[in-house]
Amino acid sequence: MRSNRLLETVKAGDKIEMTREQLIDRARLSVLHLSKWGGLFHLSKFLTRKSLRILCYHNFSTDQTLEWGPGLCIHPETFRRRLETIHRGHFTVLGLDEAVDRLYSKTLPHHAVVITIDDGFYNTKVHAHPLLKSFGYPYTIYVTTYYVEKETPIFGLLTQYLFWLTDKKRLDLSGLGLPFAEGEFPNEPQTIRELTRKVMNFGRRQLNHPDRFKLARSLARRLGVEFEKIADSRSLNLLTKSEIADLAEEGVDIQLHAHRHRWPEDAGQAERELNENRAALEPLVKNDLKHFCYPSGIYKEEQFPYLEKAALKSATTCEGGLNNADTPRYGLFRIMDGELIKQIEFEAWLSGYYEVMHKLQAALGTSSGPLKKSVGRLALASQRLLGMTR
């Protein structure tokens, strides 16, 4: 009865809807803490000891980008805590190439972990590299090279960040050469979302890089945001060529992530992305370029032959999960981490608890028999409650 009353109240308005979300979140985290306390994380770690965990990070940040993109960014202190968890849990951190070889030859050590960082943001060098070095952990950076060559903030991210930063009540974007933005606009979420999308598309499709950058500068001025401060911080910039070469010199594994951060369905265009990415990185790195990460995690199985043709050994996705010898080498799962992920959730992923819950749900949910069916439904409900994504 109490839960029915709650649901009725929830329908009353957005404010209470938030409370419902918060309640679910709190319940979810309590279930995780209870599971850990009850030994289920330990049990899961044992059950998944032969699986490969591949961690995924993007940007590292101590400024406002952390609040703007907590899924994309992680604070260095949070990252340090994750590394301490890996260290204390006696996980074995391997380089990507060795881990992939040993995954498919079934010779992985127990509790093997690979650390990957996507895109090649400048702050990887500033914040992540010294930490990983102090732990003695090998890691891979998948570098997308278009903005490495341009040495400016990434236009799409910069546009989103500028609109997020503005505190102007009304936005006047007239005279910026944006055909869809004459007149004034109210600063409210729906309008901001629309404008951001339109400016990003316009810049990408209609302008060359110098004009795109000029547009971002004038847009910032119009939004009352300090452009130079963002540009100087390099928070949304990628590493330069010489910085990549320096990291490679220190033994960091550099791998492919497409030149323009896209993975076209057309075979010829996809090949061009790989070739241009390879051509930009090859003179800078020590290692062979034979591993790929799908930009934004977007791919289709029909594209696997493109990677085979390019003689690549693996490709990682943005789908959550652990890997076994039967995981396709061009469809490797990862554990997506960021400031948004609570420490207990990270531990649930790392221990293999989420993986065990998935397997349990799959095994029971698809079996016949009334008891198994109801247990399956329970597993599915708990999966939803726990917020596991795959």
Ligand SMILES: [Zn+2]
């Ligand atoms: Zn990426």
